Amino acid sequence: MRKTVTVLLAALAFAGAGAAAMAVWPIGRPPDLSALQGNPDRGAYLARMAGCIACHTDVEGGGAPLAGGVALQTDFGTFHSPNLTTDAEYGIGDWTIEEFSKAVRQGVSPEGTPYYPAFPYPFYGMLTDQDVADLWAAFRTVPPVAIPSEPQEMRFPYNFRPGLKLWRGMFLEPKPFEPDPDRSALWNRGRYIVEGPAHCGACHTPRDMFGARQAELRLHGADGLPDGGKSPPITAEHLIEQGWTINTLKYALRSGVLPDGDAFGGSMGEVVRDGTSFLSDEDLTAIATYLLDKD
Amino acid sequence: MKMSVLIAAGLMAATAATAALAHSGATGIVKERMDGMSAMGDVVKNIAAMMRGDKPYDAAAVRDGATVIASHSGEAMTRLFPEDSGGKPSEARPEIWSDWDTFSTLADRLAVLAEALEGAAENGLMMSGGGRSAGQGMMGAGSTMMDTGSGVMGSGSGMMGSGMMGTGPGMMGPGGALPDPAALAAMPADGVFNMVTQTCSACHTKFRLEKK
Numbered sequence: 001m002r003k004t005v006t007v008l009l010a011a012l013a014f015a016g017a018g019a020a021a022m023a024v025w026p027i028g029r030p031p032d033l034s035a036l037q038g039n040p041d042r043g044a045y046l047a048r049m050a051g052c053i054a055c056h057t058d059v060e061g062g063g064a065p066l067a068g069g070v071a072l073q074t075d076f077g078t079f080h081s082p083n084l085t086t087d088a089e090y091g092i093g094d095w096t097i098e099e100f101s102k103a104v105r106q107g108v109s110p111e112g113t114p115y116y117p118a119f120p121y122p123f124y125g126m127l128t129d130q131d132v133a134d135l136w137a138a139f140r141t142v143p144p145v146a147i148p149s150e151p152q153e154m155r156f157p158y159n160f161r162p163g164l165k166l167w168r169g170m171f172l173e174p175k176p177f178e179p180d181p182d183r184s185a186l187w188n189r190g191r192y193i194v195e196g197p198a199h200c201g202a203c204h205t206p207r208d209m210f211g212a213r214q215a216e217l218r219l220h221g222a223d224g225l226p227d228g229g230k231s232p233p234i235t236a237e238h239l240i241e242q243g244w245t246i247n248t249l250k251y252a253l254r255s256g257v258l259p260d261g262d263a264f265g266g267s268m269g270e271v272v273r274d275g276t277s278f279l280s281d282e283d284l285t286a287i288a289t290y291l292l293d294k295d
Numbered sequence: 296m297k298m299s300v301l302i303a304a305g306l307m308a309a310t311a312a313t314a315a316l317a318h319s320g321a322t323g324i325v326k327e328r329m330d331g332m333s334a335m336g337d338v339v340k341n342i343a344a345m346m347r348g349d350k351p352y353d354a355a356a357v358r359d360g361a362t363v364i365a366s367h368s369g370e371a372m373t374r375l376f377p378e379d380s381g382g383k384p385s386e387a388r389p390e391i392w393s394d395w396d397t398f399s400t401l402a403d404r405l406a407v408l409a410e411a412l413e414g415a416a417e418n419g420l421m422m423s424g425g426g427r428s429a430g431q432g433m434m435g436a437g438s439t440m441m442d443t444g445s446g447v448m449g450s451g452s453g454m455m456g457s458g459m460m461g462t463g464p465g466m467m468g469p470g471g472a473l474p475d476p477a478a479l480a481a482m483p484a485d486g487v488f489n490m491v492t493q494t495c496s497a498c499h500t501k502f503r504l505e506k507k
Contacts, residue, residue, distance in 0.1 A: 229505060251347045255489055256496035261340025263492050265499025272496065 033097045033129060038137025045278070046135055050124065050197035054274035056081045067091075067145040072118055072226045076211060077154035079118045087144035100139070101132045106174065114164040116152065117172075117211065125174035126196030171212040186282075190290025193283060198275070200291075203231045203267065219291075229266050236294040249288040253279070321384045328375035329386075331367040338363050339492060346420070346485055354416045357484055361412035364491065369406030373399045386504045394501075401498045407473060408494060412487045414480030421483035 047053050058069040068083040085091040092100065099110040107121035108114055115121060127135070157163060177196055179188040194200050205213040206222040221233035232238075239249070248259045253276040256264040264272055276284070321329050338360035344350040345357070376398070381387045391398045473479070479487055 247347050247349060251343065255343070255346070255492050257339060257343045257492045259340070259343075261336035261338070261343065263339070263495035263499055265496065265503040266505035267500075269496045269500030273493070273500070277493075 033101055033133060033136075036129060036133035038130075038133035038135070040134070040137040040141050043134035043136065043138030046127075046131055046197060047138055048275055048278040049193065049283070050135075051120070051199065051271070051275055052084070052135075054270060056084050057274075059274070064143070064145045064147075066139075066142050067147055068149050069147070071150075074118065074226050075224060076116075076158045077152065079116060079152055079154075080150035082149035083145060083147055084139065085142045085145040086140060087146050090146055090148045091142075091144060092139065093144055097133065097136045100136050101129075104132060104135065107168070107172070113161055114168060116154070116158075116161075116164065117167070120199040120202045122172055122174070123196055123199035123202065126177040126192060128177070131197075167210060167212070171210070184289075186286050186289050187293060189283065190286035190288070193287050194290050198287070200234065204234050225267065227267075231268075234291060236292050239292055240294070244292065246285065246288040246292060249291065250281070250284040253277070253284050253287065324375055324377065324380055325385045328372070331372065331375065335364050335367050335495075339495070342488055343492070346488060352420055352484075354419065354484075357488075358413050358416035361409050361416060361491075365406055365409035365413065368409055369403050372402040372405070386506075388502050388504055391502045398498070398502055401494055401501075404473065405491065405494045405498075407476060408479065408487060408491045411476055411479035411482075412484065412491060414476075415482055415484045415487045418481070418483050420485045 053066065055070055055072075056066045056068050057063060058067070061069065063069050064085070066084040068081045070081040072079040072081070083091045086093040088094040095103075095110060102108050103110070103115070104121060104124045105127055106125070107117065107119065152159075177192050179185075180191070183191075201213055201219060203225055204219045204221060206217050206220060207213055219234045221231050221238075223230050225231055243259065252258055252264070253272060255277070256269060256272040258264065263269070276287075279287075341350075342357055342360050345352045376387065376391055378392055381389055381391070479490075
């Protein structure tokens with residue numbers, strides 16, 4: 001009898017402890033990024049797709065890969081892309097993956113200051129944890145370059161960086177990518193690339209006076225791009241009206257050649273040269289499928 | 296009979312007028328270089344359709360087209376860009392003259408590549424898959440970027456080894472060295488054609504005013 005009571009008490013205690021443990025057992029923790037195994041090759045591919053390499057490499061000036069130094073003239077002032085090499089002093093060599101993730105997906109520096117949205121982190125918010133781990137693995141392989149980043153030269157009032165917090169509050173809606181279960185895997189992949197890493201809307205969606213993209217004019221083309229350029233509309237309606245097909249669009253993104261035999265100039269020439277020409281056939285198909293879909 | 300001749304003549308005149316208007320009233324040397332660009336554009340349009348598989352591959356047409364491009368590139372192109380020949384209706388950017396070396400190097404590069412394409416026409420297509428490499432999926436065998444030796448990053452070849460500019464397509468203007476003409480002519484036609492059009496795009500990117 002005594003033995004039974006002891007066993008029962010023990011069982012109860014065990015159950016109680018279990019219940020307590022269950023109660024405090026944390027779930028849904030943010031994944032520990034440093035625990036993820038990054039694939040540097042996949043990250044390098046993503047860095048092409050996302051334009052990291054294009055914007056942070058001074059190709060014209062013969063600069064080292066990802067050492068920054070590209071000037072971007074805008075209505076708000078002149079941006080200078082910073083050094084992203086592994087140099088600990090001038091690059092991002094002493095960053096952690098968590099700091100990298102916060103910078104890329106949230107636009108916040110390790111010191112807690114907001115980045116100007118010329119850095120398209122509002123798009124990169126769609127990157128998955130694995131994407132970030134892969135990118136980080138790739139960035140870790142970049143040789144250090146000891147060249148300081150140039151300071152941003154913004155006009156008043158844009159040079160007041162904390163003002164960006166207001167901008168963030170008004171316009172920044174970070175959304176992780178959610179595939180549409182009713183659409184094909186190809187279409188979803190295309191949507192992810194176009195709306196996420198490839199950040200097509202950064203140039204093809206017009207911006208308002210605050211530099212925020214006008215959602216209702218998504219991909220409708222824009223004036224006043226950096227350096228005074230213009231971008232054409234790339235909505236499905238417009239592309240179809242202009243006679244684009246999946247095949248011609250893929251080929252243009254791979255080769256820079258338009259259906260009429262012209263070759264891209266302007267910033268799209270650079271996008272193809274430094275970005276889309278490196279993409280796989282499957283991904284180009286996905287992009288074209290998504291862009292040409294009227295729904 | 297007479298009527299149909301008249302109609303035909305009228306149509307031809309109208310076509311010519313439209314062509315002239317398309318280049319918005321350019322005359323003289325500006326018109327001459329625009330016509331040269333148009334002639335090359337027509338060739339690229341035709342060959343690109345073959346590259347996309349929208350048309351069957353026609354080696355003779357590729358060779359003849361390459362001859363047309365060669366005839367409008369190199370010195371034949373640069374001589375049409377004398378100093379102070381920019382400004383409307385020309386689409387030439389002033390950088391052509393402030394960075395003449397780059398411009399003329401690209402024009403020469405186009406000539407070398409077009410001549411190589413004449414020779415490579417008979418080689419047919421390798422059939423490009425994706426990206427700049429012979430085309431495997433992005434996750435496939437390593438990475439697309441590494442295959443061409445143009446990888447910026449990645450585990451394999453010590454990332455910066457070959458430089459991110461990519462030796463393959465060599466679009467980086469004067470910096471990128473071209474393989475020698477014989478090696479180029481031994482390549483599949485689509486590979487050489489890609490290098491041709493990348494040169495076009497590199498030059499447009501740097502030296503052409505863009506309209507909407």
